[in-house]
Amino acid sequence: MWILTAYEENDITMFEFEEEKEARESFKNYKGTKILSHVIYFNDDIFVTS
Template sequence: MWIITAYSNLNDTTMFEYENEIEARKAFKEIQGCKILSEVIYFNNSKSALDV
């Protein structure tokens, strides 16, 4: 999961959630102002678990 956190001049914070990196990076380029792109990894998710 990818999250974009955008901050406005009015002290408002808006968060946008995306399922894949490509979609998130495309939206990140279009959002104006101060913004942060983060990847959220859940360790209990079986898709991202390592096989040992």
């Protein structure tokens, strides 16, 4: 999951994305102060071993 956090004056807005490509495109197009975060949960597929 990807989270775009945007700050405008006294407001904070957060947008959630499943795909990295979509999140990065929105990050690039959004004007103002912003942070893009990649959220990884301990039970995500990257941690599962066979």
